Amino acid sequence: MDLARLRARLKPPGPVIDVHVHPLPGRGRDATLREAADDLIAAADRAGITKMVLSNLGRTWDTAPPPAAFRAANDDALRIRDLAPDRFLAFCYVNPAHTEEALAELDRCVGREGMVGVKLWVAVRASDPRVGRVAEKAVVLDVPVLQHVWVKAGGNGPGESTPDDLAALARAVPHCRLIMGHLNGGGLRGIEAVADLPGVSVECGGSDPEAGVVAAAVRRLGTRRVLFGSDVTGRHFGTQLAKVTGDGLSEKAQRRILWDNLARLLPARAGVRPVGDESPCPEDRPQ
Amino acid sequence: MNRVDFTAFCGPYPRRPIGQEPAELFRRLAGFGVDRVFASRLEALWFENPHDANRLAESASDAPPGLIRTPVLDPSLGTWREELDRLAARGPLPIVRLHPNYHGYSLADAATALAALATRGVVAQIVVRVDDPRRQHPRAQVPDVPPATIRETAARHPKLKVLLSGASTSALNALAKDLPTARNLWADTSQADGVDAVAGLMRGPWRDRLVFGSHAPLFLPEAAFARVVLDLDDASADLILRGNAVSLLAESERDRR
Numbered sequence: 254m255d256l257a258r259l260r261a262r263l264k265p266p267g268p269v270i271d272v273h274v275h276p277l278p279g280r281g282r283d284a285t286l287r288e289a290a291d292d293l294i295a296a297a298d299r300a301g302i303t304k305m306v307l308s309n310l311g312r313t314w315d316t317a318p319p320p321a322a323f324r325a326a327n328d329d330a331l332r333i334r335d336l337a338p339d340r341f342l343a344f345c346y347v348n349p350a351h352t353e354e355a356l357a358e359l360d361r362c363v364g365r366e367g368m369v370g371v372k373l374w375v376a377v378r379a380s381d382p383r384v385g386r387v388a389e390k391a392v393v394l395d396v397p398v399l400q401h402v403w404v405k406a407g408g409n410g411p412g413e414s415t416p417d418d419l420a421a422l423a424r425a426v427p428h429c430r431l432i433m434g435h436l437n438g439g440g441l442r443g444i445e446a447v448a449d450l451p452g453v454s455v456e457c458g459g460s461d462p463e464a465g466v467v468a469a470a471v472r473r474l475g476t477r478r479v480l481f482g483s484d485v486t487g488r489h490f491g492t493q494l495a496k497v498t499g500d501g502l503s504e505k506a507q508r509r510i511l512w513d514n515l516a517r518l519l520p521a522r523a524g525v526r527p528v529g530d531e532s533p534c535p536e537d538r539p540q
Numbered sequence: 541m542n543r544v545d546f547t548a549f550c551g552p553y554p555r556r557p558i559g560q561e562p563a564e565l566f567r568r569l570a571g572f573g574v575d576r577v578f579a580s581r582l583e584a585l586w587f588e589n590p591h592d593a594n595r596l597a598e599s600a601s602d603a604p605p606g607l608i609r610t611p612v613l614d615p616s617l618g619t620w621r622e623e624l625d626r627l628a629a630r631g632p633l634p635i636v637r638l639h640p641n642y643h644g645y646s647l648a649d650a651a652t653a654l655a656a657l658a659t660r661g662v663v664a665q666i667v668v669r670v671d672d673p674r675r676q677h678p679r680a681q682v683p684d685v686p687p688a689t690i691r692e693t694a695a696r697h698p699k700l701k702v703l704l705s706g707a708s709t710s711a712l713n714a715l716a717k718d719l720p721t722a723r724n725l726w727a728d729t730s731q732a733d734g735v736d737a738v739a740g741l742m743r744g745p746w747r748d749r750l751v752f753g754s755h756a757p758l759f760l761p762e763a764a765f766a767r768v769v770l771d772l773d774d775a776s777a778d779l780i781l782r783g784n785a786v787s788l789l790a791e792s793e794r795d796r797r
Contacts, residue, residue: 254573256774262572263766296735299770405674406681440675441556461672461731462763464756465558486735491766499762 265494266504268303269511270525272399273434273458273482276333277326278312286329290336293485297340300490302483303512304525307333307343308372308399317376317412320354323347327362342523344370344399349383350412356390363394369523370432371398379414380421388426397430397518399456399482403438415439416446423450430518432480435459437466437496444473451478454514458482462492467510468500476506476534480515505534541576544785545569545764546635546665547705547730547753548579550597550607554586555677560757562603569756572765575606576785578635578665584612585642585670591623598630610665612637615653616645624656634792635663635703639670641685647693654693658700661795663788666690668706669731670758687711691718694725701792705753706730709737712746719745726788728753729768729780738780739771747776751785 254262279289297305309330315322323346334341345362347355362368371391377384379400391398400422402414409415416439423431431453433439437460439446447453455478457467470479483493497510513527548569552559559582560568569577584593594611603609611627613620613636627633636657640647647654647666657664669684676682687707694702704715704727712727719725727746730753732738741750754764769777 256769256777259572259765260769263762263770292735296771300766403674406676406678407674437675460675461733461755462759463556463675464758464760465556469556488733489735489737489763489767489770491770492733492763495760495762495766499760 263491263495263498264301265498265507265511267508267512268528269301269481269494270304270306270515271297271302271458271483271485271490272306272432272456272480272515274305274307274485275487276307276309277329279486286332287336290333290341294337294340296485296490300494302490305341306370307341308346309333309343310346310374316374316410317350318348320348320351320358323355324358327358327368331362331366331368342519342525343368344372346372346374347387348376349373349381349387350377352383352386355387359387359390359394363396367522368396369519370396373398373400375401375410375413377412379418384422385425388422388429388431391430392426392428395520397432399432399434401434402443403435404440404443416443419453420446420450423447423453427452430454432456432518434482435484436470436479437461437463441466441469444470448473454478454480454518456480456482457496458493459484459488462495462499464500466500467496468502471502471506471536476509476536477514479510480518481511503535505529506536509534541782541786543572543574543781544576544578544752545574545754545756546578546703546751546785547728548577548756549582549758550579550600551582551593553582553758555671558757562600562607565757566604566607569754569761570606572761576608577606578608578610580610580612580637584637585639589617590614590639590643591617591619594623594627608634610635610637612639613653614643615650616643620653621656624653624660628660632796633660633662634789635665637665637667637705639667641682642670647689651696654697654700658697661792661797663701663703663792665703665705666693668704668711670706687715691715691722691725694722698724699795700724701788701795702726703728703751703788706755708732709734709741712741716741716744716746719749725749726751726784730755730759730764732767736771738767739776742772742776742780747779748784748787750780751788752781
């Protein structure tokens, strides 16, 4: 197999929307927003990524950002989005510990600036009632919430959610469209934690390109609740795509994961529509 | 030789049902044009006597010719020299794999064994990590081998060929400045993740020292190839997938003569 054929083989079977992209710090702490955008688009083109959803944590990734910091991060996300609106969408990053300011930021970024989701990281666990208030606001604004989740062998950080925290949030705010970030970080036990919560989807960004995890999620949750995410720039688009394209799934299931499933979670104003048909996937049959 | 994978594993994996036996593993990688796969048994990580896993590998009857059974050597076992003699007596021994973190020794403590490998012209593949420590079993955690200690080992044993395996992109970047004086140090790409990661390494001193590692079947081979071929031109990708491997193996073979 020559390299041209090898590259072609690694391309995804259809359009791809990546729900988990961090644009900064990019190639270095001093990268301009234009450079960050250009680098992302170039790397996405090489891997076959169609659209990227930005969650900007700023240049220093403060784990408990004050309101001024998450506002500034969102300002940068909006500027990058507007550099290439055909390639970028943006989620609004907030710290629920500053609840009133977080809710006001959602009004600004989602309500007025056209962001299409909410990103929550490691400031407050998802089981905390303050996160519940943010999730309730997301319901009102008709957008999904992407929540970072991990189960770390050495223990999570104090504000770092486990799948059980996310499950508690899903039960407290059942109408919220929740996305459990880092499928591999939550692992197979994380899949079990949300299996009976149909409002929760999982995304596969971050972590190593481990075999068998996305396939396990599809077996347990079906083909409709698994989304593609990369966690770029710490990861490579291609290594993360491989979790979907290399794990033995049918092409139809891959297309759902890579595009349609997130398209159904985003508000209509995102302009991302499902492209697949509704006929069953091989994976949808009882196993 | 077409494409060479220096970092693959056979046997059951204790965390998920994804382990592969030699024929299945080789078939999967051959689908990407790989015709030589260096694979050790995963049992070697946890067996009380890791050398028992070498004998397990030797007893497998389904190993295709292109799958090179790569033995694991544990220099903390009193019989490591006997095992090395036994392995060498079986035929060409281009490479052995070492897991100081799983087997509980320091590379400084392994100096005698490493010197013996240098004398015999055997490449020492020293593995930084098999699993992300965050993803390990909470009651069986194995920290990474610090890549800098592997660099120091290469400096202490200038005649030993050292393959640094499973280092992160940031670790490889940090070591790049040492390469002009560390002519006996190579590295694999098995855990070099991030946007433009391998391409960035190939723009610097690692260019003629990077070899391909898939980490299959624990990692998906598609990922291992993507990080190499999507960002590099053909000449650079070929260096990683074949050219640098040919150089390393040729030097090792010359040393063994």
